[in-house]
Amino acid sequence: MSINYSEKIPNNVDLSGNKTLQRALEHWQPGFLNWWSEMGPDESSNIDVYLRTAISVEPKGWAHFDYVKMQDYRWGIFLAPAEPERKINFGEHLGQPAWQEVPGEYRSALRRIIVTQGDTEPASVEQQRHLGLTCPSLYDLRNLFQVNVEEGRHLWAMVYLLHAHFGRDGREEGEALLARRSGDADNPRILTAFNEKTPDWLSFFMFTFITDRDGKYQLAALAESGFDPLSRTCRFMLTEEAHHMFVGESGIARIIQRTCDAMKEHKTEDIAKLRGLGVIDLPTLQKYLNFHYSVTSDLYGSEISSNAASFYANGLKGRFEETKLADDHKLHGSEYPYMEVVANQIVVKHAPALTALNERLRDDWVADVQAGVSRWNRIPEKAGIAFRFTLPHKGFHRRIGLFTEHHISPEGKILSEADWTRQHTDWLPTEEDRAYVCSLMGRVAEHGKFANWIAPPPRGINNQPVDFEYVRFN
Numbered sequence: 001m002s003i004n005y006s007e008k009i010p011n012n013v014d015l016s017g018n019k020t021l022q023r024a025l026e027h028w029q030p031g032f033l034n035w036w037s038e039m040g041p042d043e044s045s046n047i048d049v050y051l052r053t054a055i056s057v058e059p060k061g062w063a064h065f066d067y068v069k070m071q072d073y074r075w076g077i078f079l080a081p082a083e084p085e086r087k088i089n090f091g092e093h094l095g096q097p098a099w100q101e102v103p104g105e106y107r108s109a110l111r112r113i114i115v116t117q118g119d120t121e122p123a124s125v126e127q128q129r130h131l132g133l134t135c136p137s138l139y140d141l142r143n144l145f146q147v148n149v150e151e152g153r154h155l156w157a158m159v160y161l162l163h164a165h166f167g168r169d170g171r172e173e174g175e176a177l178l179a180r181r182s183g184d185a186d187n188p189r190i191l192t193a194f195n196e197k198t199p200d201w202l203s204f205f206m207f208t209f210i211t212d213r214d215g216k217y218q219l220a221a222l223a224e225s226g227f228d229p230l231s232r233t234c235r236f237m238l239t240e241e242a243h244h245m246f247v248g249e250s251g252i253a254r255i256i257q258r259t260c261d262a263m264k265e266h267k268t269e270d271i272a273k274l275r276g277l278g279v280i281d282l283p284t285l286q287k288y289l290n291f292h293y294s295v296t297s298d299l300y301g302s303e304i305s306s307n308a309a310s311f312y313a314n315g316l317k318g319r320f321e322e323t324k325l326a327d328d329h330k331l332h333g334s335e336y337p338y339m340e341v342v343a344n345q346i347v348v349k350h351a352p353a354l355t356a357l358n359e360r361l362r363d364d365w366v367a368d369v370q371a372g373v374s375r376w377n378r379i380p381e382k383a384g385i386a387f388r389f390t391l392p393h394k395g396f397h398r399r400i401g402l403f404t405e406h407h408i409s410p411e412g413k414i415l416s417e418a419d420w421t422r423q424h425t426d427w428l429p430t431e432e433d434r435a436y437v438c439s440l441m442g443r444v445a446e447h448g449k450f451a452n453w454i455a456p457p458p459r460g461i462n463n464q465p466v467d468f469e470y471v472r473f474n
């Protein structure tokens with residue numbers, strides 16, 4: 001499964017063996033490059049960045065690191081190796097051979113799934129496009145650009161599926177993916193969280209820690225799909241996604257470290273004093289966590305969903321680690337818990353497991369986010385600081401699902417409109433908080449130097465030193 005870089009579009013799918021498809025994708029390519037130069041990272045075209053590029057799809061040693069000009073990055077089509085005789089692992093087609101072509105009756109559902117996933121990829125590049133101008137270090141700038149080029153590649157991954165398997169409709173969707181814009185009033189991206197701004201590096205790190213992790217869970221569920229090309233595409237995307245979440249988790253950990261160091265050095269928990277020292281106080285970090293967590297929670301959709309049920313029953317989208325789960329893989333007769341407000345109380349109810357699959361995937365993600373938050377908490381713990389980060393209640397600040405009509409506090413108390421209005425500024429970033437965080441953002445671009453509000457990482461990328469010249473300006 002080596003990757004052919006001698007072609008216009010690098011690939012491991014024998015693209016030259018299908019001239020019609022190759023022509024269609026080569027026709028789409030200039031549109032993609034135009035989109036990248038218009039909506040990709042600001043002022044990045046002429047710099048050399050120490051990037052990893054996929055050279056194989058094998059789990060060990062797939063990446064090659066070298067300086068690359070951003071505009072010369074080789075975006076391509078890489079699928080994980082086919083498993084011979086792979087079967088459908090769940091739903092009503094359980095045990096049948098996986099589909100190599102789209103079954104006619106599932107064509108529109110699969111197209112929708114692929115387009116929705118595909119739309120998030122360029123959206124995040126658009127959301128993050130100004131961040132390079134305020135990077136806290138060359139190390140961080142390199143990581144941002146690595147995430148950006150790989151999200152661009154993820155768009156390629158989805159557009160390949162659309163072109164290869166959905167004919168004219170697929171090609172039209174490919175064009176539409178380049179036409180929508182994050183936050184645009186007339187032609188926005190599909191999902192709300194991908195129309196929010198990512199105005200500063202704290203938001204970027206929270207986004208990659210929390211929202212890229214939603215990406216991981218969506219891709220993992222799609223990697224189980226009975227539609228084999230989708231499964232293989234998602235499996236390789238997941239290997240790239242791990243780095244995005246690392247960037248987020250370690251980025252926030254370094255901010256916490258820096259703040260804890262300042263708290264100890266100056267023996268203070270006072271927010272105004274800490275802000276005077278130019279670090280981000282822990283309560284403000286908690287507010288950003290609350291915001292990104294709740295907005296990303298919505299991406300999983302309603303707790304109870306007939307769409308989710310039919311995606312599963314039809315073999316299109318599985319559960320997280322479906323094949324490792326020990327049950328009938330059809331969910332006949334089983335139930336799953338969810339929460340709802342009944343008579344002004346939050347109660348746990350049970351629904352047929354098939355209809356509660358969004359909630360289940362959300363729960364898998366919550367556990368993973370919680371594990372990361374617990375790792376963060378070791379930093380204040382080690383420093384002898386009492387503060388601990390917590391995830392808010394699932395019903396907090398929700399716009400989709402059963403809590404939409406209610407105001408829930410982070411502790412899970414149902415609030416009146418008046419109480420919410422009075423208290424929500426304690427829980428979500430205020431204009432003032434955001435303005436403070438933005439005021440810290442200034443470009444640090446000398447090698448080995450880091451902005452005052454973030455600690456250097458413990459080690460560099462690909463065993464390079466921390467003060468390595470990760471980005472060269474020409």
Ligand SMILES: [Fe+2]
Binds near residue numbers: 150
């Ligand atoms: Fe992605």
Ligand SMILES: [Fe+2]
Binds near residue numbers: 151212241244
């Ligand atoms: Fe990602």
